[in-house]
Amino acid sequence: MIEHIIEIAKEAGQEILKYYDEEIEVKSKSDDSPLTKADLAAHHHIVNELKKLTPEIPIISEESGIPDFDERKKWDRFWLVDPLDGTKEFIKKNGEFTVNIALIVQDKPMLGVVYVPAFDTLYYGDRSSGSFKQESDKSPVQLNTLPYDKSEKARIVVSRSHGDDSTKRKLEKIGIEVSEEVPSGSSLKFCLVAEGKADLYPRLGPTMEWDTAAADAVYRYSIAEGEKPSPLSYNKENFKNPYFLLGLNENINAEEL
Structure with a gap:
């Protein structure tokens, strides 16, 4: 399944980049955080594709709102999406914004894809195969690091x-x-x-x-x-x-x- 999610994330990244080189029109959401056309374009693409891929799994996106907890607490799994994470970085045009798609199973992320459209860099991980980084068309590199030891700086x-x-x-x-x-x-x-x-x-x-x-x-x-x-x-x-x-x-x- 993760190959399909990677493809969806990359396609959403291309939707975002359509707006990257033009003057960015910014609106404010109810919490005063910024919203652009790129956020919405990526949101609609991801949600539509996930519905086709797994129509039985609910989807929560930052741009779609949060269902009532009485409904959500019955879910054993759902897609959790931030279609454009780092909108402030997108507006500043420094490249450090991402497309984020995760599958939550029993309150824990079992699968996650993070795509950086401006740099064509991909991070992804799932419980069965581990985590990887892929830059452009290079081969994926498995990430294997140890937690921090407090005795070190x-x-x-x-x-x-x-x-x-x-x-x-x-x-x-x-x-x-x-x-x-x-x-x-x-x-x-x-x-x-x-x-x-x-x-x-x-x-x-x-x-x-x-x-x-x-x-x-x-x-x-x-x-x-x-x-x-x-x-x-x-x-x-x-x-x-x-x-x-x-x-x-x-x-x-x-x-x-």
Whole structure:
């Protein structure tokens, strides 16, 4: 199935790129986050194709709204989509925006595809075969990294759009010394940890489930056997993620940092 999802994500990426070189018209959603024609074009393509592929599986996209929890709590699986993650990066035209498609099974991402249209770079992972990175038409490379060891200094991913100078001080309180900050946008932050270009991704700010699900799958399965622990779960009543610290071999309550 993942081959079909990769194809859908790449097609959505091409829909997004149709708008990339022109003047970008931006509207604001109810939460003041930006919305463009590219978001909607990718949304419609992904939803339509997923309905054809698996008509029996419900779909939640950032641009379609969240069904009532009384309905959702009965689902054993559903597609979770962010058709254009990193809209702010898209507007800035720095290339760090992604198409995210995940399959959630019993509150956990079993499969995830993250496509970076501007760089033609693909990350994908599933529980049965592991996680991979593919650049353009090169062969996929399997991601096999170990969780961060707290005895070492840490390279941390920081957001280009939501920087917070206090993060390093908060990590020091739990014995983590930061050696380097690696700036990145969108769900690429998870992928950088998955491929070993950074050790930790501390997110001490709000995110929604569609922001993280696909890249969380890439991270979880970027290990030779089994899976890495993730602090995130899915299909919560409010659909909001808690603050989190990704990359450790233990779960720390980041809300208390």
